[in-house]
Amino acid sequence: MKLTILGAAEQVTGSMHLLQLTNYNILIDCGLDYEKDTYQHENLYFPFDPSTIDVVILTHAHIDHSGNLPTLVSMGFNGQILCTAPTAELSELLLLDSVNVFLSKQNKRSGSKRSRTGPEPLYQQKQVMETTDRFVTIAFHKEFRLHENVTLTLIPIGHLLGAAAIVLTVTENGSTKKIAFTGDIGRKGYPLLSDPEPLPPVDYLVSESTYGGRLHSRDTTLTQKLIDIISESCIKYPGRLIIPAFSIGRTQALAYTLNKIFSTGLLPPVKIFIDSPLAGAATEIYQKYPQLLNREAQDFYADKNNNSGFKELSYVQDKRESIAVANYHEPCIIISSAGMLEGGRIQDHLYYNLQNYYCTILFIGYCAKGTLGERLLRGDPIIRLRNRDLMVYATIKQTDLLSGHGDHNDLMDIVRQQNPSTLKQVFLVHGEHKSLQALSGSLQEENYAVTIPKKGESFEL
Structure with missing residues (x-):
């Protein structure tokens, strides 16, 4: 059995791992690599023949894990x-x-004209639909036989609705071995989602390391943090609070927390607009699977008063409604995508509010270096948007209390479920250099054997 790390090696995006057995090849995740904004070059090339892959197992829906599946299909995966x-x-x-x-x-736009000067799309809607036709869904905790010598079990890992750690049991040459892939590990106590579940004993573990060496804020709760910011930006002063948020995962957790705050009377009513059609569609999927939410969320939504009482929230559907929100002059909260401000309707709201003294912009997630969000967070006084230089008079705030990734302690807890004397190797992926080194050092101190693979590196298991 050979494991090759093909993506998210010494970086965060592009998760993809190949497990080669005798006459059977398994690909775990097939994500977009957008680390250096070179998606054409990095994602069109596969270091294997896609037609030789027998099955793909997907840990969760985020694009850095799923986003290159249509390319794989169009190049011969069947x-x-x-x-x-x-x-x-x-x-x-x-x-x-x-x-x-x-x-x-x-x-791309050039003045008043639109010209096709950017790269060709990796894939289009036709390839997406061909890909989704290949999805076969399986339940958590149910052993699924992939092959006469291979079984699969999915373990809830938090992070996002439906996200799973993968446990494979492989029998070859009279020997049975287990290997687990964590995918992205959720944090404990996250809104809506259950805590990551323990993994069974395995021989090899491929673990993410995004927050290695970092701890989430613990000096206040998410509820109290939002109450303080809303009180300051919308109630004490008649302003508006703009929250850039990823449409899937982050927005649903935020909306749930706001529902709890306003439904229980912790704050007087404030109008809330969720300006993202994608977020609305994702919310319907969350509502479809209440049994996968945590117990607190299930109990909350079981009380009809909590749902009927949250009348201040509106999902914005079309561009006309979005423009109306921009012209809404009462205190309000606007939640819109994208989270790093790189495109999406959030840019409309920024354009009209960056120079508004009575506006607060609250970042609830990570902003990659070079993005518009990162420039605001580092304190740039002038932002260029739509060919216009805008002075930043709005108040800029940030919190990590809605991060969907487990921190250093959460990552350590997942590995600690394994006995260091029987776990043969931990492979650390999906992290920047500093995070990888910090998590590796902590694990080695507890006598775990740790490897930080390079892209394309293979290991005989």
């Missing part, structure tokens, strides 16, 4: 894509949204 039901539905939304992103990059 097998099944296995995942949970919510992952299949959320992946379809995100892949179709990726098509729109590709087209927007291709159709």
